[in-house]
Amino acid sequence: MQEKIQSLLQQLTLEEKAALCSGKDNWTSKPIDRLGIPAIFMCDGPHGLRREQADGFGHSMPATCFPTASALGASWNVDLLYKIGETLGKEAQAQGVQLLLGPGINMKRSPLGGRNFEYYSEDPILSGELAAAFVNGIQSQGVGATLKHFTANNQEFERMNNNSILDERALQEIYLPAFEIAVKKAQPWSIMCAYNQINGVYASEHKELLHHILKEKWGFEGFVISDWGAVHDRVEGIKAGLHFEMPGNGGINDKRIIAAVQNGALKEARLDEIVADLLTVFLKANDYKQTNPIFNKEAHHQIALQTAQECITLLKNEQNCLPLNINQKIAVIGQFAKKPRFQGGGSSQVNPTQVECALDHLQTLFPNDQIQYADGYPLDDAVDETIINQAQRIATDADVALLFVGLPDHYESEGFDRTHIDIPKNHAVLIRQIAAVQKNVVVILTNGSAVRMPWAHHAKAIVESWLLGQAGGQAIADLLVGKYSPSGKLAETFPTKISDNPSFLSFGGEHGKVYYGEGIFSGYRYYEKKQIPPQFPFGHGLSYTTFEYSNLQIDKPEFSDQDQIEVSIDITNTGKMDAKEVVQLYIKDAISTVIRPEKELKAFQKIDLAVGETKNITFSLDYRAFAYYNTNLHTWTAEKGEFQLLIGRSSQDIRQSSTIHLTETNHPLPQLNRYSTIKEYAAHPKGEAHVRPIMEQMMAIFLAGTDHSDAENAHKAESFFKAIVADLPLYKLETFTLGAVDEKKIEEIIEKTNA
Numbered sequence: 001m002q003e004k005i006q007s008l009l010q011q012l013t014l015e016e017k018a019a020l021c022s023g024k025d026n027w028t029s030k031p032i033d034r035l036g037i038p039a040i041f042m043c044d045g046p047h048g049l050r051r052e053q054a055d056g057f058g059h060s061m062p063a064t065c066f067p068t069a070s071a072l073g074a075s076w077n078v079d080l081l082y083k084i085g086e087t088l089g090k091e092a093q094a095q096g097v098q099l100l101l102g103p104g105i106n107m108k109r110s111p112l113g114g115r116n117f118e119y120y121s122e123d124p125i126l127s128g129e130l131a132a133a134f135v136n137g138i139q140s141q142g143v144g145a146t147l148k149h150f151t152a153n154n155q156e157f158e159r160m161n162n163n164s165i166l167d168e169r170a171l172q173e174i175y176l177p178a179f180e181i182a183v184k185k186a187q188p189w190s191i192m193c194a195y196n197q198i199n200g201v202y203a204s205e206h207k208e209l210l211h212h213i214l215k216e217k218w219g220f221e222g223f224v225i226s227d228w229g230a231v232h233d234r235v236e237g238i239k240a241g242l243h244f245e246m247p248g249n250g251g252i253n254d255k256r257i258i259a260a261v262q263n264g265a266l267k268e269a270r271l272d273e274i275v276a277d278l279l280t281v282f283l284k285a286n287d288y289k290q291t292n293p294i295f296n297k298e299a300h301h302q303i304a305l306q307t308a309q310e311c312i313t314l315l316k317n318e319q320n321c322l323p324l325n326i327n328q329k330i331a332v333i334g335q336f337a338k339k340p341r342f343q344g345g346g347s348s349q350v351n352p353t354q355v356e357c358a359l360d361h362l363q364t365l366f367p368n369d370q371i372q373y374a375d376g377y378p379l380d381d382a383v384d385e386t387i388i389n390q391a392q393r394i395a396t397d398a399d400v401a402l403l404f405v406g407l408p409d410h411y412e413s414e415g416f417d418r419t420h421i422d423i424p425k426n427h428a429v430l431i432r433q434i435a436a437v438q439k440n441v442v443v444i445l446t447n448g449s450a451v452r453m454p455w456a457h458h459a460k461a462i463v464e465s466w467l468l469g470q471a472g473g474q475a476i477a478d479l480l481v482g483k484y485s486p487s488g489k490l491a492e493t494f495p496t497k498i499s500d501n502p503s504f505l506s507f508g509g510e511h512g513k514v515y516y517g518e519g520i521f522s523g524y525r526y527y528e529k530k531q532i533p534p535q536f537p538f539g540h541g542l543s544y545t546t547f548e549y550s551n552l553q554i555d556k557p558e559f560s561d562q563d564q565i566e567v568s569i570d571i572t573n574t575g576k577m578d579a580k581e582v583v584q585l586y587i588k589d590a591i592s593t594v595i596r597p598e599k600e601l602k603a604f605q606k607i608d609l610a611v612g613e614t615k616n617i618t619f620s621l622d623y624r625a626f627a628y629y630n631t632n633l634h635t636w637t638a639e640k641g642e643f644q645l646l647i648g649r650s651s652q653d654i655r656q657s658s659t660i661h662l663t664e665t666n667h668p669l670p671q672l673n674r675y676s677t678i679k680e681y682a683a684h685p686k687g688e689a690h691v692r693p694i695m696e697q698m699m700a701i702f703l704a705g706t707d708h709s710d711a712e713n714a715h716k717a718e719s720f721f722k723a724i725v726a727d728l729p730l731y732k733l734e735t736f737t738l739g740a741v742d743e744k745k746i747e748e749i750i751e752k753t754n755a
């Protein structure tokens, strides 16, 4: 292949090379017929294909509509994500698509993010693992996947220009790892750079991100594609590592590339590197095209159904109100039961092959006329007493009221952010009014991202059904009657109010800048550290059965940075129903000199357990799982000492824990200088010997005048001076020791420490 590409590069004219770097139109690359270079066809999206037939939404070819990413995130099931990817790959082949523009894996910085429904989680490990499986699934069918939107693209407000300003640790620990995991584990054919700037540089020309990190550090072999219209300075983009501009630029930027090469601003050799990467994927895509592919609509609908079942998250279930008993009389209330909102708006919108609603399925599950239906609310935001009264009448008559409420389309979409996290007033009023006449209220929520629930105490059960895709209606009905047990777990924290969210003070930003002031404390990392109880915590989700966690084993109580650690645990289904469980492993650095979250998710597994069954599962961890991003060394390091391994059903329901000790780290020692503090020298294996005696001498001098007969005073003085000495920058020794430690000695300490 490389030989072929080199030969093509020699034959391509400068104009042709420039032409290869952008699209012909909205969805295709440009072919070079005389050299047999094919065009590739690409389309959205991450939850089902949106292969346009004519301009505008809703005109795409029918395709299976899967649950959106926020629902998929709640499945915590990597095998399932692979399966969906594989299914999308098959549909892509059938519709002549070589590159799929998904998955979206940005972090959910705030529930207000308009596109949160398109993203998996607030946690980078969960997002990265799910994305890797999804990409592997798509690419198993000879179709490329596109990770998007790289990176720190966490709001819709002023999305084309906004400058996301974040510190190095936040970037490395929160906003990069999902991409890193997916690149390393799945090698996506493409990555889409975001619209926004990151620390003042447009993502489309961010050399540090596109070249040094993505290509050099992570070994990315595909090409970088611009988000649609994300190009700022095309020539800078080529230099930085942006291979492909979309949509087509009508030749404007192609001409700029040609001019830059001609006037020497851009080396042709650099353009060649970019074109070579593009050709690698274009040729591969063409080789993998299947002849006469077809897809089985019904089979894919069944996969959408299985997927929906794994996403639904049971948030609350007092007195085992669910599952329902088919002898009960049921009041189904709320238009979402009949006209489901099953996907989000914008570029990921699918034209589904069919759509199911919960009401129809409930009617088939309950005999006779046990199901009564009422609209509950009008589709605008008005509170309509007549409609509520009708609903109250059927609720009074029933044993249980099922309330289908949530966010209508115009509450969340690509393109704009939410301004609050409430459900519409007429939905909230309905919940209260029904609870006044019926004690068994089950709320079934439809929404792409967290909502506030000041009405939660009115509901005995709360079912989070997300945006469940085309088969969601059946999945909900089957869950309500207990045909299967719920197994979804929150992939994002649900706060009690939006002002509790860590990004609340800066979300959206001003004058084109948004400061990520919360740093690494995003999502549960923040709520836990600040001890702010959320409405429902990260990882939470109930089951119809019960599980026992036991026998946590770690293969080595002590480890070094070279070791692989095996952790195993037994999980038993102790209840009365076969069910799936998501086992979550968190790590806490017990004692740390750096600022770290209370604990962080590092591994998880979803397992299937029959009644009474026990499974032993194992997790494999390496040094990185214990590390933080060290901004002195610009690498991942962990401090020696004790760590806790915490395994549980959610971030707040830890069932088993154990400790493990890190004994050795061979990360490079920091380079210290004149401004480094005495305590940094004292903590440095080569520096300690040089500063320890000086510290002691200084303490002796400082404490010389202290009245030691007054023990309390002496103790106070000692603590005070110890702190003063520890924090002295090295060069200050000269004046603080009145010249006893002179410049020469200071230079010597620096040299010997860094030697």
Ligand code: BGC
Residues within 6 Å of the ligand: 044, 101, 148, 227, 228, 347
């Ligand atoms: C979105 C991308 C999408 C592209 C093509 C952009 O506006 O941000 O996610 O893939 O359009 O539809």
